[in-house]
Amino acid sequence: MSEKQRGLGRGLSALLSDNQGNVPVVPVAADGAPVQTLEKPIELLIRNPDQPRRFFSEAEIDDLAASVKEKGVLSPILVRPAPNAAGQFQIIAGERRWRAAQKAGLKTVPVLVRELDDLEVLEIGIIENVQREDLNPIEEARAYKTLMERFGRTQDAVAQVVSKSRSHIANMMRLLALPEAIQDHVIHGRLSAGHARAIATCDNAAELAEKIIAQGLSVRQAEALARQSSAGLETKSARPKAQPDADVLSLAQDLEEILGLTVKLDDKGGKGEMKIAYANLEQLDALCRRLMAS
Template identity: 65%
Template structure:
């Protein structure tokens, strides 16, 4: 694996300042220089899609007063000779235009499409600039376009595999729920809480309308998911008080839904989890010691 790839998890400084000079020369890195804004174009695969107007104006005001303090990272535009494509720093580029600058400090590197996408994802994730849906779409691009595994993606962005897997699950939500996440009305935690529900869209509307916390959303999703099971249990016949009490005690200890079916001393114990984090936590509990 190339040195640049090993340094991805350490952020942009590893890519611009801490690369060995010999490697930088081999990869065709160029020194920092003022680059005309008119020669710079955004990356069409930029993971971040939302650039709030207020945020750009605030940064533009800072640039008017202090200038661009950190150079943006560019590469030669693959299909536009003489121009440059943004790898990291589109927000600064937009704000610099708003501030009236004609050039910005930049570092130009020779990077392929996979490196560009990985670097952009790492930088945005570290700065927490992506909403959960943008993050999920970026991971999906690494998986589908570049053949990365979830484990490899997790290493690249310094996240757990379960985090990557659960973030990707957001793309399975109904479009209406995804819209709430993209607009910031629902957090990733809210979305994960209702991801397994057949009534996710309706639950999302209730969460947004009532301003529920993630914990409250989880409770509501469990109640919604448990309603059909409880109805089926009533139809099939009620469990005895001892079985119900044991289910309740185990659920309290594990923090998960527990079901017990007893047939005269033999039966089944079912533990239901809704996220990989819950499964990881259960495994740690069961294997402790």
């Protein structure tokens, strides 16, 4: 990965000073010189359709709008000239402030204009939100999936961009295999990512999710509930479904760490199949080169 890609996180922090609310910020360039902000009519700003964050709390926007109404937008919004929309600007970072400014009735907002390509915009959007913990787990997983499928990133490359471990990326991606109902619970904070992973392999996951929410169970209690449910279903079944061997699961995770791809091992008494999923031909080429070099 290039220095430019690895440095995005540090550059964003320098530009926005990790500003989490309506706090005054003096933006600086990479060489430490002040960066000029511009005032633009608020109607010229448009949201980025690839913005990783989709869910905004109304209470949160209301609180920020009250601050904006009193003090204005103190931290500039990062934008770029909008593709295919002459005279408009696409928001790269700061959509929450933009929404609050609209609610507060502002006519103009301060902006920093940058020339950035689609990949840089997506990576900055992910970094900004991950650093500030603004994304819910499903939004975070979807953002990683977009980086991998649209731009050919491996799990290892994504991990470097957002300064996370490869296992973290893999664990987040697994959430996207959950039923839509459970994903919705995670999006709205009714279930944590830990709760969702605890019941992910259960045949009655949706039923267990409702029980966890109703009873306010912890992640550990959810894991115990999942084990009890699986054991009960196996007892009732004439042909119980065999549980994956712990060593085999561990080996699959190790392979995922090494390859940066999803790996499934189907072991049956020492014989079986290994399946490796790739998102595009670039990932397949990289895998083939690694195997042929062994």
